[in-house]
Amino acid sequence: MGKSDGIPILDLGPYRAGDAGALETLAAALRHAQENVGFFVIVNHGVPQARIDAAFESARRFHALPLDAKLALKANEHNIGYLPFKGSTTRSSKVNVNTKPNLNEAFFVKRDLAPDHPDVLAGKRYKAPNQWPAEIALPGFRAQVTAYCDALEALARSLLPLYARALDLPADWFAKAFDFPMYTLRMTHYPPVPEPEIEDNQFAIAPHTDSGFLTLLAQSDIPGLTVRLPDGTWVEPPLIPGSFVVNTGDLAHRWTNERFLSTPHRVIHRTPRDRYAVPFFFDCSYDHVMECVPTCTGPGNPPKYPPTTYPEYQLWFGSRNYAHIAPKAGENMAAG
Template sequence: MSATETIPVIDLGPYLAGEPGALDRTAQELRFALTQIGFYFITNHGISPEKIRSVFEQVKRFHAQPIEKKMALKLDNHGTGYMPMRGNTLRTSTVQAGTKPNLNEAFFVKRELPPDHPDVLANRRYRGPNRWPADLPGFREIVVDYCNELERLVQKMVRLYARALDLPAVYFDAAFQDPQFSLRMTHYPHQEGPAVDEFGLAPHTDTSFLTLLAPNDVAGLSIRTQSGKWIDAPAIPDAYVVNGGQMLQRWTNDFFLATPHRAVNRSGGERYALAFFCDATIDWPIAAVPTTVGPDRPPKYPTTYYTDYMVRYQKRTYDLLADAQAAD
């Protein structure tokens, strides 16, 4: 395979250890990955394999519950809670028309905010309380701890993104001081297919600035390269898969890619996945950074705000929310 049809592996170890020159060297690797492929693996990221395994165990515990217990926590307008099997359809996809509902179920959590937080009290969109299962001791604590670790990792990684864009390393620091994130804990049943127009997760691009997909022994992810060829993402021990989404694309004026990808579980068994979608602070204006615009390269997108963008996206994507809104 050519370099542009192979998902690169980026070792974060030297950068995270503060080795001289490692910031800019790693940033150049990141620049290549995000301008040529849109996906990369990270190794030596500092998240322990034991912690990742413990979260996967919690995901299995959650999805093993009876459907009535899961539906008691059904997805709400904040984007938290349970989405049942075939509960979303990717109508927003630019690469797959007429898609059937996706063959997966998922549980979503966002930042854990205290009950007296001003945004919670105001019922601000996407800043509401998480929905936690009552009968799974330890579930909440393990998931919240994992999200906190990934948040800290993202806050270190955005300095690489800044340098990859020829910006000062601290350029994104303030924007990600209190980042907006969502952890999607997904269960994919086995598929023989894909059947015609049926996927575990249909071809799509993420909405996020950055997505971290946890290391997984059960493969199922495929990405579409810039040549239009679909390639399978290998299962690399202890390595996260990372990609950019539509917010990154807008922030970089299409300089960095939001690459289409899909998931099909042909493993013969069950597949579970942990995707952490991370964006800037909820009120941060997303507009093209200065190094991606010029006299011959005007901004392609208006200034974007997280809440407005996600309201439009989720209304079209999540059948459960669309049905609820239609009934209001």
């Protein structure tokens, strides 16, 4: 396993090929990355480069639409749809008091199911469909985005046995929790902005931790992401074409009783070029109750958080960072 600037590089090739001992070797490397950094980079992951390129092109095509067309799809209370430029201010940061809106616009997509799909009716996901631009406006956009989500869901699922073994659990331990996983694709556009300065507390995306279980971020050809290591230094992940940056989110952090780190990161965009990012946020099933992982608690180390579910935590997190997300009367807002 490689390492660059403190962020490990994990090669999935032997594991995907089924080589003897590859699962345990890779799980040990993942354990080290999660307990000491919270970020790692994966190579030989199996997602075709053409599929990744199509996702970036889809983001570019969407954000090239006229503003009126994008505003017609403005993000709703489920955070599905279009978030305008400077439409969010990150208030959940653990390392910085963020006071200014983020210098980006974004389009959010979740699992593409019709409102009458059996799993929707069973309460296994938000009861809200995606907001797609008309096919005539962006031919093939929906198909390309859905195909990318399918590919990344498959990749994320393939990592679950590694996470289980990294936590000294049976390889299939997470299978039930992720039998119908939730996910969100955020298609972000960072336009060129004259000299945004850290000293002015202005960021493309301000310092934050992700909210979910894990994030898969296809590498952009324009740097900007920086990660805050546990010693307080900020580093850029190694820029490896075709690779994915992977990090733990807050739900995995609390599910593992803080054994796995949820590491702060930010984006600073100072180039004259438009930058795009397509982070994929992967979570357990909508109705699964996340209680402390049994190998992460014991005498002298009781659970630090009460059980929670995906919708409960996402409502709390979203309402702090997005003005258009607000709890309805009676909804649980406890983060634990």
